[in-house]
Amino acid sequence: MIFFEFAKRNLGRHKFRSVLAVIGIIIGVLAVTALGILGNSVRLAASDQLYLFGNELVVFPYGGDTISEDHFEQIEKVADAIPVKSSVDKVILNDDSTLVAVYGMRTEDIPKLLEKEEGQFLKHGSLNCLVGSRVADDYELRVGERATLKAQKPRIVGILKERGVGFDINPDNAIIISDKLFSALYNSSGYNLVIVKVAKIEDVEETREEIEDRLNKKEQVVVVMEMEMIVEGIKNLFNMISLFLMGIGSTSLVVAGVSILNVMMMSTVERTKEIGVMRAIGTSKKGILHMFLFESLILGVIGGVIGAIFGFGVGYLVDVLILKEASYLFAPSSILYIFLGVAFGIGTSVISGLYPAWRASKLKPIEALRYV
Amino acid sequence: MNVVELVEVTKVYDLPRGSIKALDNVSVSIEAGDFVSIMGPSGSGKTTLLNIIGCLDVPTSGRVVIGGKDISDLGDDDLTKIRRDKIGFVFQQFNLIPTLTALENIAYPMILRGVNGHEKRSKELLGSVGIDEKLGENKPNELSGGEQQRVAVARALANEPDIILADEPTGNLDSKTSKDLMVLLKKTNERGKTIIVVTHDPIVAGFTMKTFTLVDGRIV
Numbered sequence: 095m096i097f098f099e100f101a102k103r104n105l106g107r108h109k110f111r112s113v114l115a116v117i118g119i120i121i122g123v124l125a126v127t128a129l130g131i132l133g134n135s136v137r138l139a140a141s142d143q144l145y146l147f148g149n150e151l152v153v154f155p156y157g158g159d160t161i162s163e164d165h166f167e168q169i170e171k172v173a174d175a176i177p178v179k180s181s182v183d184k185v186i187l188n189d190d191s192t193l194v195a196v197y198g199m200r201t202e203d204i205p206k207l208l209e210k211e212e213g214q215f216l217k218h219g220s221l222n223c224l225v226g227s228r229v230a231d232d233y234e235l236r237v238g239e240r241a242t243l244k245a246q247k248p249r250i251v252g253i254l255k256e257r258g259v260g261f262d263i264n265p266d267n268a269i270i271i272s273d274k275l276f277s278a279l280y281n282s283s284g285y286n287l288v289i290v291k292v293a294k295i296e297d298v299e300e301t302r303e304e305i306e307d308r309l310n311k312k313e314q315v316v317v318v319m320e321m322e323m324i325v326e327g328i329k330n331l332f333n334m335i336s337l338f339l340m341g342i343g344s345t346s347l348v349v350a351g352v353s354i355l356n357v358m359m360m361s362t363v364e365r366t367k368e369i370g371v372m373r374a375i376g377t378s379k380k381g382i383l384h385m386f387l388f389e390s391l392i393l394g395v396i397g398g399v400i401g402a403i404f405g406f407g408v409g410y411l412v413d414v415l416i417l418k419e420a421s422y423l424f425a426p427s428s429i430l431y432i433f434l435g436v437a438f439g440i441g442t443s444v445i446s447g448l449y450p451a452w453r454a455s456k457l458k459p460i461e462a463l464r465y466v
Numbered sequence: 467m468n469v470v471e472l473v474e475v476t477k478v479y480d481l482p483r484g485s486i487k488a489l490d491n492v493s494v495s496i497e498a499g500d501f502v503s504i505m506g507p508s509g510s511g512k513t514t515l516l517n518i519i520g521c522l523d524v525p526t527s528g529r530v531v532i533g534g535k536d537i538s539d540l541g542d543d544d545l546t547k548i549r550r551d552k553i554g555f556v557f558q559q560f561n562l563i564p565t566l567t568a569l570e571n572i573a574y575p576m577i578l579r580g581v582n583g584h585e586k587r588s589k590e591l592l593g594s595v596g597i598d599e600k601l602g603e604n605k606p607n608e609l610s611g612g613e614q615q616r617v618a619v620a621r622a623l624a625n626e627p628d629i630i631l632a633d634e635p636t637g638n639l640d641s642k643t644s645k646d647l648m649v650l651l652k653k654t655n656e657r658g659k660t661i662i663v664v665t666h667d668p669i670v671a672g673f674t675m676k677t678f679t680l681v682d683g684r685i686v
Binding site for chain 2: 096100103104106107367368371372373374375376377378379381459460463
């Protein structure tokens, strides 16, 4: 293709100028790619560390009191419900005293909500305990050892799998005992929260309304939190962070685009006479248009590819330095930003080249020939 | 057969200071195989006439027939094709494309037209205008003025046009090279090409068979 060849040679005529234009695109694409990857990695890291389960409702008491047994029974009529008693207390683990969350749960409920890493779950009427993964790691606990909780020394029969930060309970940094033992130790009645599992995600809204209707009839007794809403909120937040970061990156691409526009405008003016000659000896308007568009395309492709490679490198550095984890870099959603960066780079260049190319193609041959 | 036929051609330029009649009711016929010069003082309309014959411009009124085709009402794309296929241009400032080598400059009109075997033909043309094959790979700025103008003649011949238009072809050459170039054009004419030269140099005009003189947009 002759016009592609022209484009290549014309860019070679002003190497320094072309290199500067390419550097602009490189920086822009680098920014878009690296910030895109960063935003995405932050999102992935957060979703890895958050326990988010869409078809779960969490019922909290309104005010600060607990949810009474009666109210719990009302909830249970609506859907499967897991009552949880909770407290924070001093526990002695391997001779170290520490503050952890203590959850009291019905033994049959535990496998419905949590997974174990090793050992076994609590048996009915057990006076033993389960410990969360973080507690187990921090205090090097093994199955069979004992914890000291108030006057009791429950044996650790199981260690739970890591679950991440949740909006219902946070078992990673907790010790879990049966509700009976909990009531005995803390002399408590009622529940601190109730987790409702809804079978079908479409029914979540309806279930929530039903619980509220039943319990908050006369006065507000409970607050029902929809995990779905929280999940959506968090997704939106991260999407906004990603967009914001991409926006910052795009600004530098716009600057790069302006510099390409500038370079191409200079080039059309400088080459006016040459364009006149080309037109006179039979080059069509389209040919001139293509020649200039190819020039901006070449700048965009070179800048885009180099920028994306650098952007990937910078994304890697940022992931390693900030998130201390490089695996998010290779997630498909991160790789997508590399292609997005290249596409933005090429797009910006070609769009910036459109006006100069159009102007050059519109030049009247006789006027262009007369230009000195 | 008339290869160029202008019938009552008038060209008016609308300028901010008022309109200027560059050509005033000009009728010219040029036969195939003619070697014609157009002379006249500056501002007499020589270049306008050449632009109209060269399909770079269209008349305000009148009829222009080039190679049997009426171009008076053609659009840009059609005019471009006629320039590519039927007309060869030789300019005062040579106007080779600086990014292309001598051979590529000659091949360019053929590439535009999609001619097969343009490489072989470019080499033949380069030889026919008396340029050493070794210079074929040179860029225009590595050639002398005379050499550039010979390459330009070869380029003008590339698509076997009906007419060669030369606008002050010797204007930037010394007298010896000018003479050589005119000999080349004469030889080209003897091979059957119609050549139209715009000049104000009587020596150049002396090489041609017929001279039109323009004054104030009219042929006298």
